[in-house]
Each structure stands twice: as C-alpha cells, then as structure tokens.
Amino acid sequence: MKKFWEMKQSVNKKEADIYITGEITRYKSDDEDTTATSFQKDLKLLGEVDRINLHVNSPGGAVFEGIAIGNMLKRHKAHVVAYVDALAASIASVIVVSCDEVVMPENSMLMIHNPMQGIYGNAKELRKSADDLDKIAGSSVIAYLSKAGEKLNEETIKQIMDDETWLSAQEAYDYGLCDVVEEANQMVASVSNKIFESYQHVPKDLIQEKKKTDCYEITDERKQLAEEGRKNLKKINQQLEELKQ
Structure with missing residues (x-):
C-alpha cells in the first residue's frame, strides 16, 4: 500500500520537507510496519535537521494514525513549520x-469536527463506541487548545467541532x-468526491474548485478543434486507402 507521505532532505541537510497529501490511511506493508512505525x-x-517544512493537503482520515504523526512532530527537536497548501481537514x-x-x-482552509466512525452492534456496544469517540475528541481538543493559547477556550472549540466548522x-x-x-495561491485540493460526501457543510467554493480540477470546460473553441481533428483523421484514412490501391 502506497504511503500518503513523502520526506525529502534539502541540499544543505539542515532542513527537510515532508508532504502529506490525500487521505491519511492505515498504512501497513507487513505485520510490524504500521503507519506510526x-x-x-x-x-x-532525515537525520539531525534543524527545521522541518510540513506541507499538508489532506481531507483527513484515520484518527489514531494522525494523532501519532502529530505527537511525533510535536516531540521532534527540529522547528516544525506546517504549510496548509489547500486543505487540512479533520485529523x-x-x-x-x-x-x-x-x-x-488566505484561500486555504482548516476543517474541524468531531471524530466519526461506522458503528455496528447492540445497544451496549453502541454506547461504548460513543464513549470512545468522546475520548478521541478530547485528544483533538487538547491539541487545538495547546496551539491556540488564550485565543480559544474549551467551550468554543467544542462548539466548533460540534458544528463541523470550515475555517478560512x-x-x-x-x-x-x-x-x-500568506497571499492566496492556486488552490487545487486533491480531495475525492467520496470524501466530500462524508462531510455535511462543505463550502460551495471548495466544491466548485474541485469540479474545475476534475474536468475541462467544453467550449465552442474546443468543439471546433475536435471537429477539425475528426476531419483531418478522415482525410488521412482516405489517403492511406488510396496508397493501398
């Protein structure tokens, strides 16, 4: 299974770049090699680097894998700078x-919400799953509050998570x-439509941007070029038939 991250060391060997793109998955190549390990x-x-540039464009994914990665980066002795290239959603x-x-x-976004999971079972199992989700959400609350300091309190971040909030x-x-x-960049979020369907309050601008990247607009000019291409192909086929004769 392909990793959802890529790591590169810079030329001066004092900096490194990490790219997390697409869905955060439970990577596993064998019984001992998991996402965290x-x-x-x-x-x-990467060696003894002083700075790590983390580039993120992800719709989120597996919660525990994300928590493990976040803790590793937090503990790392290098100065870690996160760049949200387009979207950093959920975990x-x-x-x-x-x-x-x-x-x-300025045109990138964070999406913050409560953790979710597909649940199947009896009433007792469902209540336990709900309690487990509350505990997982608590880990996210701690991370947000630790970053925000005095600008954010627990009541506000919990409401933001309850509302599935898309932050500019x-x-x-x-x-x-x-x-x-920073100044706006050309936002091209590599997020599948399936991922968008799992969220309730996706901004219309983000969906429209995704649609633009999924297909080319069919204009009159493109139709004309296509028609000319078909005519040229027909002429070539006719010439080939004449040569055969």
Whole structure:
C-alpha cells in the first residue's frame, strides 16, 4: 500500500520537507510496519535537521494514525513549520496544529469536527463506541487548545467541532490556530468526491474548485478543434486507402 507521505532532505541537510497529501490511511506493508512505525523510521532517516517544512493537503482520515504523526512532530527537536497548501481537514488539522508554526495562504482552509466512525452492534456496544469517540475528541481538543493559547477556550472549540466548522486562513488566525496568513495561491485540493460526501457543510467554493480540477470546460473553441481533428483523421484514412490501391 502506497504511503500518503513523502520526506525529502534539502541540499544543505539542515532542513527537510515532508508532504502529506490525500487521505491519511492505515498504512501497513507487513505485520510490524504500521503507519506510526513507518513514519517514525522515515523521520529518523532525515537525520539531525534543524527545521522541518510540513506541507499538508489532506481531507483527513484515520484518527489514531494522525494523532501519532502529530505527537511525533510535536516531540521532534527540529522547528516544525506546517504549510496548509489547500486543505487540512479533520485529523489533518490536528497534525497541523501540533507543529511549532502554522502558515496558511488566505484561500486555504482548516476543517474541524468531531471524530466519526461506522458503528455496528447492540445497544451496549453502541454506547461504548460513543464513549470512545468522546475520548478521541478530547485528544483533538487538547491539541487545538495547546496551539491556540488564550485565543480559544474549551467551550468554543467544542462548539466548533460540534458544528463541523470550515475555517478560512483568517478565521484560523483569529482563533490562534494559524500563525501566518500568506497571499492566496492556486488552490487545487486533491480531495475525492467520496470524501466530500462524508462531510455535511462543505463550502460551495471548495466544491466548485474541485469540479474545475476534475474536468475541462467544453467550449465552442474546443468543439471546433475536435471537429477539425475528426476531419483531418478522415482525410488521412482516405489517403492511406488510396496508397493501398
């Protein structure tokens, strides 16, 4: 199974870049190599770096894998700067706020909500699952509050999570979840439609941007070019038939 992250060391060997793109999954190549162990191995291979640039564009995914990655980056002795290239949603936002510094282009977003899971079982099992989800949510609350400091209190972050809140870069900055807001970039979120369907309050602008990246607009000019291409192909086929004769 392909890893959802990539790590590269810079030329001066004092900096490294980590890219987390797409869904955060339960990576497992064998019985001992899980997301946490594999990520930790790759992190160690970077060597003694002073700065890590973490680039994130992710809709979230597996909660415990995200928590493990966030804790590893938080404990790392290097200064870790998270760049939200387009979207850091769900557990990806927890990874981002676990870093020493967060940088967001003004058209990027954080999405914060309560953890979810598919649940099947009897009443007792369902109540236990609900209690487990509350405990998992508590870990996220701690991460957000630790980053925000005095700009955010527990009551507010819990309400933000209850509401499945999509925060702009400026809103994230106002809540203390972002340190620097940069000029807008060309936002191309690599998020599948299936992932969007699992969320309830996806901003229309983000869906429209996704649609633009999924297909080309069929214009009159494109139709004309296609028609000319068909005519040229027909002429070539006719010429080939004449040569055969």
